[in-house]
Amino acid sequence: MFSGIRSFIGVFGVLSLLSWSLWTLTVSQVSIIEKAFGLSSSETGWLFTIWEIGYVICTVFASYFGPRVHQTRAIGFFNIVCGLSAFLFALPHFVAFKDGVEYINGHNRSTGLKTDDFNADKLCAPHQNTSALDKDMSDGFGQKKVSAQSNKVLAFALFNVAMILQGVGKAPCYPYSAQYVDDNVDQAKTGFYIGIITSIAIFGLMLGYGTGSLISNVHVTLKETPLSSKDPRYIGAWWLGFIILGVATLAISVPMFFFPRRLGHDKTDQMQKVAASASSHREVGTLKAELKYVAVTLLSIGKSIVYVFTLIAACFNVLSVSIFLGFEPKYMETQFSVPSSTASIFVGVMSIAALSIGTLLGGVVTRRGNTTPFRLILTIIGLWVTVTMLLAVAMVLGCGSQTVFNPLNNDTLAAALPCSCNHTEFLPICSEGVSYFSPCHAGCTNTSAGAFSACTLIPSGSAVGGLCGNSCGMLWPYSVVKFVLNLVDAIASIPIFLVFLRSAGEERKALALGVSAAVISLGAWLPGPVIGGKLIDSSCLFWNTASTSARFCAHYDIADQRYKLYGTMIGMRLVGVLISLVSLVSARKLKSWGHQSAQEDKNMEELVVQHNLRAEI
Structure with missing residues (x-):
């Protein structure tokens, strides 16, 4: 079963598909991960840079040791690293947020809440002054601020390690596979077989984006939630895709360990391959000679x-x-x-x-x-x-950019607002094509079935959650x-x-x-x-x-x-x-x-x- 080039092409083709799908899955979940862990785009951009660092460093070492290693076993090992990196990337969901409910802004995300209860703390709270509200928030959420920051640091550290391992796991696989194919088939057929591998790998792009699309419609807790997917507070099950692809990568990596160094060839062909390999090693010479040759070649x-x-x-x-x-x-x-x-x-x-x-x-x-x-x-x-x-x-x-109405930008309206609102939490609502900073900033005092009513600063008096559509x-x-x-x-x-x-x-x-x-x-x-x-x-x-x-x-x-x-x-x-x-x-x-x-x-x-x-x- 593990002695033919077709078997190798099939197994490695699937591994290539899975490894590239991990990358595109990460790309598809950027906005969700930023929202979940309070990351800026600069920080998520760094994650892709750290992937490249792992990729480049490992490529250098892999190229040097390539002729000396059992290539199929090396491919299997590095794909196991890639699979484990997927689990590590999902780990912040289980470690940084052990309850699986406090993902953002310190608010409880447990299921079973009615929509009205879920939105109640966002309403206008009359007869409170700002200092009192700020004190209540500090007393109520002060501990959660410390917890949230430590959660972010832990999650970001795990993401960094996972991405550098993903780059390390991906780097040697293509050069090793190309060399393995070239060593085990007629050179005239090398391009054909590499083309098959490449064609399979291309679909990994779609698999990653497709998986990301599916899991984005599932809530992070895998349970029902009163939030719709359009609600700014909604967070999809970003971690689920990494678990699925990680398991698949580990499972498909195992067969790579059973392929031999050389697939079945006749004795004459095999002797020629060995002789050619030995000749190339003899010509390499000393390290000093190699470095001199590289320097002269680079200059040329x-x-x-x-x-x-x-x-x-x-x-x-x-x-x-x-x-x-x-x-x-x-x-x-x-x-x-x-x-x-x-x-x-x-x-x-x-x-x-x-x-x-x-x-x-x-x-x-x-x-x-x-x-x-x-x-x-x-x-x-x-x-x-x-x-x-x-x-x-x-x-x-x-x-065009959407204008968000905030009464605090107008002294007259700010004075008329009978509420003390949290000015650092953006939770937009929409009414008649106009977006408002939050239900509180619109003066809303009631909520029912996900809608807001009795809003003193909205002409119609009612609104729905989320920014107005920008179609x-x-x-x-x-x-x-x-x-x-x-x-x-x-x-x-x-x-x-x-x-x-x-x-x-x-x-x-x-x-x-x-x-x-x-x-x-x-x-x-x-x-x-x-x-x-x-x-x-x-x-x-x-x-x-x-x-x-x-x-x-x-x-x-x-x-x-x-x-x-x-x-x-x-x-x-x-x-x-x-x-x-x-x-x-x-x-x-x-x-x-x-x-x-x-x-x-x-x-x-x-x-x-x-x-x-x-x-x-």
């Missing part, structure tokens, strides 16, 4: 103007992607007032379709077109310019433009990799690809999520801090957020295009790249798809 690669400036330009373009990548579902939730489940489905479909079709079209473009250095870089610049223009279109496809009709136009944008980006990835592969020379192409991956990771993937988080936080209007010293953003200036995010991404793209012009000028002097076989192009294309799994999710 650095002399290629086309390679160096294309790499720098690619860094700026990937930085543009990484700024937005981890926050795309949250962006759609915020901009278009859609629930987390809907945003996850939209992003998942856009990603998998654009990645699949775009990579295929990129291969067609480079195989049928003229791939001389000048033409190839000109193609890249044309595609990047197209992406930049599409980003400009996407920037204007959004809804500006831009969701579908934005989604179409974003799909085309992702598609063009995926097409561009093929010629970019061809430049990296060919511009450094035949003997140096392996190191050139490694250097490009390391530089892009350090220069783009590492800082991008934190930059994106900072930009999102800077557009926050209301931070919920009631009854807890932890903060999360409860309401954004969505127009400001949109222009900051997309403006930054457009700026990065323009810098990349300008830098790539240096490569274009230099490429005019080159007649050709040198020899490159069709089979090498085929295998390279499969490598590109694996790389794009990180850039299109």
